[in-house]
Amino acid sequence: MHYKQLQKISGAANDARSGDRAKGGRELHALGRHLLVELHGCHPDTLKKVDVVKDILVGAARACGATIVDVAFHEFNPFGVSGVVVIAESHLSIHTWPEYRYAAVDIFTCGDVIKPERAVSYVASRFRCKAPSVVEMKRGLIPGMTGKLPHKVAIDEKLGEAVADAAQELSLVH
Amino acid sequence: MHYKQLQKISGAANDARSGDRAKGGRELHALGRHLLVELHGCHPDTLKKVDVVKDILVGAARACGATIVDVAFHEFNPFGVSGVVVIAESHLSIHTWPEYRYAAVDIFTCGDVIKPERAVSYVASRFRCKAPSVVEMKRGLIPGMTGKLPHKVAIDEKLGEAVADAAQELSLVH
Numbered sequence: 298m299h300y301k302q303l304q305k306i307s308g309a310a311n312d313a314r315s316g317d318r319a320k321g322g323r324e325l326h327a328l329g330r331h332l333l334v335e336l337h338g339c340h341p342d343t344l345k346k347v348d349v350v351k352d353i354l355v356g357a358a359r360a361c362g363a364t365i366v367d368v369a370f371h372e373f374n375p376f377g378v379s380g381v382v383v384i385a386e387s388h389l390s391i392h393t394w395p396e397y398r399y400a401a402v403d404i405f406t407c408g409d410v411i412k413p414e415r416a417v418s419y420v421a422s423r424f425r426c427k428a429p430s431v432v433e434m435k436r437g438l439i440p441g442m443t444g445k446l447p448h449k450v451a452i453d454e455k456l457g458e459a460v461a462d463a464a465q466e467l468s469l470v471h
Numbered sequence: 472m473h474y475k476q477l478q479k480i481s482g483a484a485n486d487a488r489s490g491d492r493a494k495g496g497r498e499l500h501a502l503g504r505h506l507l508v509e510l511h512g513c514h515p516d517t518l519k520k521v522d523v524v525k526d527i528l529v530g531a532a533r534a535c536g537a538t539i540v541d542v543a544f545h546e547f548n549p550f551g552v553s554g555v556v557v558i559a560e561s562h563l564s565i566h567t568w569p570e571y572r573y574a575a576v577d578i579f580t581c582g583d584v585i586k587p588e589r590a591v592s593y594v595a596s597r598f599r600c601k602a603p604s605v606v607e608m609k610r611g612l613i614p615g616m617t618g619k620l621p622h623k624v625a626i627d628e629k630l631g632e633a634v635a636d637a638a639q640e641l642s643l644v645h
Contacts, residue, residue, distance in 0.1 A: 328568055333608060369541040369557050381555040383543050387566050394502055401610045434507060436575045
């Protein structure tokens with residue numbers, strides 16, 4: 298797997314060479330991790346049908362331990378599926394181009410519990426992509442923020458599953 | 472606005488300095504543009520309520536000329552909204568942290584018609600963010616692909632709007 302880690306720090310705090318420490322010694326903590334996954338060379342049959350693509354992205358959300366809140370998938374004629382799995386810890390999205398054997402997948406997570414790398418491995422395997430390429434962006438770098446980050450944990454209304462989580466700090470309103 | 476353009480090219484074709492031309496002279500054409508927008512210093516009242524955040528992201532989709540296919544938004548207790556607008560040309564997503572006056576917005580578009588920069592200006596204005604920071608990633612760089620890129624244009628079932636587009640090449644199945 299080709300993996301690149303980039304940092305997204307806005308304004309004067311931008312110093313990609315300094316890790317999570319900005320100029321002047323202030324520590325920066327990211328609210329989220331955003332993995333941009335390029336899947337080239339996929340099996341085209343896996344990219345065409347909305348039910349298959351939805352099953353794979355929902356499976357990826359489960360594989361990384363996410364709490365599914367909502368799903369929205371659409372298939373287009375003659376080619377392609379677009380879809381999103383909203384999770385309590387942010388979202389997974391996908392857009393497929395079967396004609397190019399290509400899918401663009403995003404995995405945006407917050408909190409320490411979720412392991413987005415597992416979702417990458419899962420989608421690469423299901424789409425039969427041998428060489429997934431991943432860029433990681435840090436999102437929401439807040440100067441001076443310390444300690445464990447809260448993440449949204451929810452009751453999955455749509456799928457009718459009650460989700461229990463001992464670390465629950467937030468609950469779904471709508 | 473702080474704007475940075477990065478390129479996402481997988482494997483051996485990766486050469487960010489060479490523009491859209493990979494090593495060896497092959498031309499690369501991206502299927503999509505992906506803008507990662509960091510909004511710090513927002514007015515917290517604009518980040519708290521699902522109806523407000525949904526209205527802003529749907530407005531952003533319209534501002535850039537996108538065709539809305541689906542929306543999925545959720546509000547969490549005590550803080551935060553997550554939501555996605557699936558568009559025929561890919562998607563817009565948002566996650567808000569009112570306690571940090573911060574929102575992470577993604578605008579993923581394909582095709583030449585959509586102007587995602589307009590969506591960036593729109594969300595920054597509505598959230599009262601004075602200094603949005605944007606990183607652009609090219610998604611789906613396909614060696615040798617030439618000509619105008621097809622994009623998905625759809626009938627918006629959910630909102631009951633029939634969308635006409637002379638450049639229509641794809642239509643919604645599900």
